[in-house]
Amino acid sequence: MTHGGSHPLLAPNLFEVCKVLTLAILGLVDVILDGLGGAIPPLADPLAGLSGFLLSPLIVALLTWLIAMTVMLLWATLFNLLTVMWIERKLYSRLQDRYGIMISIWSLPFWPFNRKDRPTHKGTGYLQNVADGVKLLQKENITPATADGAMFHASPVLIASSTLMIFVALPWSSGFYIAQLEFGLLFVLAAFSLAPFGILVAGWSANNKYTLVGGMRAAAQLMAYEIPMILAVIALTFSTGSLNLFEIVAQQDRPLAMLGPVAIPAWYAFGPQALGFLIFTVAIVAEMERIPFDIPEAEAELVEGWTTEYSGMRFGILFGFKWLRMIAGAAMIVIMYLGGWSGPVFATPIVAGVPIPIVPEEAWFLLKVWFLCVVFIWISWSVPRVRIDQILQIGWKRLVPFSLLAVLIGAGARVVGW
Amino acid sequence: MAVDWELVAFLVLSGIEVAGSVLVVVNKRLVRAAFWLAITLVTIGAIYLLFRSEFVFLIQILVYAGAVPVVLVFGIMLTRRKIMDEPASEGTP
Numbered sequence: 153m154t155h156g157g158s159h160p161l162l163a164p165n166l167f168e169v170c171k172v173l174t175l176a177i178l179g180l181v182d183v184i185l186d187g188l189g190g191a192i193p194p195l196a197d198p199l200a201g202l203s204g205f206l207l208s209p210l211i212v213a214l215l216t217w218l219i220a221m222t223v224m225l226l227w228a229t230l231f232n233l234l235t236v237m238w239i240e241r242k243l244y245s246r247l248q249d250r251y252g253i254m255i256s257i258w259s260l261p262f263w264p265f266n267r268k269d270r271p272t273h274k275g276t277g278y279l280q281n282v283a284d285g286v287k288l289l290q291k292e293n294i295t296p297a298t299a300d301g302a303m304f305h306a307s308p309v310l311i312a313s314s315t316l317m318i319f320v321a322l323p324w325s326s327g328f329y330i331a332q333l334e335f336g337l338l339f340v341l342a343a344f345s346l347a348p349f350g351i352l353v354a355g356w357s358a359n360n361k362y363t364l365v366g367g368m369r370a371a372a373q374l375m376a377y378e379i380p381m382i383l384a385v386i387a388l389t390f391s392t393g394s395l396n397l398f399e400i401v402a403q404q405d406r407p408l409a410m411l412g413p414v415a416i417p418a419w420y421a422f423g424p425q426a427l428g429f430l431i432f433t434v435a436i437v438a439e440m441e442r443i444p445f446d447i448p449e450a451e452a453e454l455v456e457g458w459t460t461e462y463s464g465m466r467f468g469i470l471f472g473f474k475w476l477r478m479i480a481g482a483a484m485i486v487i488m489y490l491g492g493w494s495g496p497v498f499a500t501p502i503v504a505g506v507p508i509p510i511v512p513e514e515a516w517f518l519l520k521v522w523f524l525c526v527v528f529i530w531i532s533w534s535v536p537r538v539r540i541d542q543i544l545q546i547g548w549k550r551l552v553p554f555s556l557l558a559v560l561i562g563a564g565a566r567v568v569g570w
Numbered sequence: 571m572a573v574d575w576e577l578v579a580f581l582v583l584s585g586i587e588v589a590g591s592v593l594v595v596v597n598k599r600l601v602r603a604a605f606w607l608a609i610t611l612v613t614i615g616a617i618y619l620l621f622r623s624e625f626v627f628l629i630q631i632l633v634y635a636g637a638v639p640v641v642l643v644f645g646i647m648l649t650r651r652k653i654m655d656e657p658a659s660e661g662t663p
Contacts, residue, residue, distance in 0.1 A: 342628050345632055349636070375637075378636075
């Protein structure tokens with residue numbers, strides 16, 4: 153017996169899965185407290201009261217939310233961020249015809265890993281980013297003497313927290329989400345739009361001409377590209393009629409046409425929204441400040457742009473969260489235009505009433521997101537940087553008119569029922 | 571006695587809002603004033619959320635927390651740091 157569509161690995165949703173985990177942990181604590189109460193009789197009553205308090209619905213719900221958010225945080229930063237950084241560093245090294253990073257678990261300086269028959273620098277390089285993070289944690293956190301201290305330290309917090317806010321509303325499958333919002337798409341765009349203020353304040357407060365120029369370029373660029381991005385979303389809402397990310401993905405989970413045995417899915421990138429898809433993709437690349445649009449941190453002329461004066465882990469967070477924003481942007485494109493977590497399903501056998509997904513929805517989603525990340529990396533290591541006036545020209549004079557055209561096409565397609 | 575948590579949240583948020591809007595006016599450093607303006611606008615958005623109007627809240631965040639302070643700070647960044655630190659002195663450029 154097989155199930156019709158694809159199925160999430162975390163079913164029915166993250167909260168329910170984490171609730172099982174919480175109840176298991178609390179059950180273990182309950183057993184320990186019971187045993188302790190049996191061993192020390194005067195403590196039996198208070199310990200029984202404590203275990204009763206821990207198993208009350210409020211505490212269980214609170215702990216479940218805590219665990220669910222931790223799982224999402226670790227999934228986003230520890231797994232996806234590290235993997236995409238690793239893909240980037242490995243891929244651009246191969247594009248430049250060299251090996252790239254090679255630190256792996258075999259480079260650890262103690263026995264089971266460090267062996268004579270295993271050269272230390274011939275690994276896959278996955279742990280290089282972890283090693284870099286540990287190095288940055290050990291470094292001193294320097295505040296420039298003439299900087300505006302409070303603002304200088306507030307802006308990394310602002311950028312990091314607004315980036316993490318995206319993952320509250322961003323689903324990874326129909327079960328792997330924190331919150332199912334009615335206006336999820338708008339929430340993600342709002343969280344995206346908070347970071348430019350932090351970037352500007354970071355550039356200004358360091359009191360350094362390079363950071364100031366970098367911050368001003370970033371502000372001009374982000375202002376120019378936010379408008380076509382939101383206009384493309386407006387064009388999309390003509391087709392979807394909804395701002396709910398789950399609803400948008402569900403609408404794309406059907407065949408558009410059959411080419412023999414191969415079904416072409418009804419992704420929005422293939423319909424009247426094709427122009428909006430291109431505009432949104434270009435605007436997202438500009439929003440995450442990647443080459444060809446990385447003039448705010450052009451390292452040949454501006455040292456490191458608006459992050460120049462940051463040191464230690466503050467620099468690490470600002471630098472690493474660019475990849476997190478790239479993952480979020482790629483996930484947005486996948487959800488809106490490339491069918492989200494829907495994909496061809498080979499079989500979902502149902503064993504004892506529980507569907508076992510062979511290729512779960514999370515796998516399809518990750519495959520699409522990482523593929524888009526690889527495309528962005530490929531573009532950014534193949535093309536030269538665009539000058540700041542050219543960037544603004546592309547933004548205001550090309551993308552804004554084209555996105556208005558996309559709105560027109562979207563509205564027209566809605567009228568004729570395409 | 572039951573505590574009306576929505577009233578508590580409303581009072582806390584409006585307290586932050588009033589304090590933030592006072593700090594916008596009295597702060598001598600312009601970027602800090604813009605920062606407090608952003609805080610004030612976000613708290614106004616949070617009060618919309620308290621009134622169960624999520625759409626207005628998100629538009630408030632998108633426009634008044636994302637775009638307006640950026641435009642303001644973009645203008646402020648064209649001024650000199652020296653002028654803001656010592657508003658009274660007529661220093662050399």
